[in-house]
Amino acid sequence: MKSLWSIVFFYFVCGPVYAESPISTPSMASLEPLIGDWRGETRHLRPRNSELDERTETLEGNCRPILDGYYIECITELTRADGRTRALHSYTNYNAANENFEFLLIFRGWSGKIIYPLEWDDENKMFVGFHDDETRDGTPVEVRVEFGFSKDGREHWAREFNHIEGEPGDYWPQTFEMSRRKQ
Amino acid sequence: MTSLSIRGLVFGVSTLTCLAAMPGIATEPENEKSINDLEFLIGEWEGQSTFLYPRDEDRSPAHETVQVSCAYVLKDSYIQCDTAWTNADDRTRTFRLHFNHNQLDEAYQVLFIYDNWPRHVSYLLNYDESKNAYIGFSEFEDAEGGTGEERVEWRLSDDQRELHSAEFNHLETDPDGFWANSFEFVWRKVD
Structure with a gap:
């Protein structure tokens, strides 16, 4: 971590840092399948309330490198069956100082943002991340996010699972899934 | 690649779930403030920046020229500014700013992502009428683990x-x- 804090110190106190070149590290290369135009679907599952219907959305978006390839930006619009839409921008990068990928999400309709580290699970060939959340009544929730690609890189899938404080430790029901295909 | 022991590495913000269970189907702000208050940002800007070295008297200030382009994104709920900062040696750093109105904190918020630095910076901006400026605070740590605070002032001409x-x-x-x-810049609107 010291290297990161050195950068922090350098940036704030010592002055600017200029990138040597557009980044094309092997680490970022593993995210290259993200780049392109996508269409797909999402399903919001209701594992704790069987009386609620699953909600589905269609999805359209595109992903491209920005900031000299340091980030891949994905712009996504999701549409419910009733026509209502939500829009997301996500930014994925490799943080060389922390030696992990990071995922940043901002979206219309909510003021906050989500930032969490991602790790590559080589055994299962997918990216995995955890972040904290809370229920509407303030109970802490842990969220596990998984995503990966088909072997040809033309399909992208993501799943989310969560665990609410107080539940049995191994209870991590799936709450969301997304699949999309490159156009 | 490293293992999955990542929970301790969470350094950021997380209060709601990801692509999934968002209540985020668009709702318009009901309070008076909104991102539209920052609409003056929209457009093209050019300017200069100056790095000052207040703790190193022997070091001269460093200057950059700046080019900025700002536009609404996310269905006009954010303003995104792409910036390029070029120094006297013709080296350029680029970073992106996202402005929004944070209804939870009832303040404007700015988020920076960089091509030259792996960390995100985000802080709230509040308009201080007495200073006629938007004021923000953030924290950082130095190489030895000491902490520091940063105060940022954004001031718009009449x-x-x-x-x-x-x-x-x-x-x-x-x-x-x-x-x-430690740092200052001026942007001027380009017609």
Whole structure:
């Protein structure tokens, strides 16, 4: 971590840092399948309330490198069956100082943002991340996010699972899934 | 690649779930403030920046020229500014700013992502009428683990065609009340 804090110190106190070149590290290369135009679907599952219907959305978006390839930006619009839409921008990068990928999400309709580290699970060939959340009544929730690609890189899938404080430790029901295909 | 022991590495913000269970089907702000208050940002800007070295008297200030392009994104709920900062050696750093109105904190918020630095910076901006400026605070740590605070002031000219920003920092080791001016820039609207 010291290297990161050195950068922090350098940036704030010592002055600017200029990138040597557009980044094309092997680490970022593993995210290259993200780049392109996508269409797909999402399903919001209701594992704790069987009386609620699953909600589905269609999805359209595109992903491209920005900031000299340091980030891949994905712009996504999701549409419910009733026509209502939500829009997301996500930014994925490799943080060389922390030696992990990071995922940043901002979206219309909510003021906050989500930032969490991602790790590559080589055994299962997918990216995995955890972040904290809370229920509407303030109970802490842990969220596990998984995503990966088909072997040809033309399909992208993501799943989310969560665990609410107080539940049995191994209870991590799936709450969301997304699949999309490159156009 | 490293293992999955990642929970301890969470450094950021997380209060709701990801692509999934968002209540985020668009709802319009009901309070008076909104991102539209920052509409003056929209457009093209050019300017200069100056790095000051208040703790190193032997070091001369460093200058950059700046080009900025700002536009609404996310269905007009954010303003995104792409910026390029070029120094005297013709080296350029680029970073992106996202402005929004944070309804939870009832303040404007700015988020920075960079091509030259792996960390995100985000802080709230509040308009201080007495200073006629938007004021923000953030924290950082130095190489030895000491902490510092940064104060940022964004000030807009009356005709809204010139934006001045100044950054001041206070290290843990500084005397109380010592806020060194470390960086400033001015952007001018391009017709």
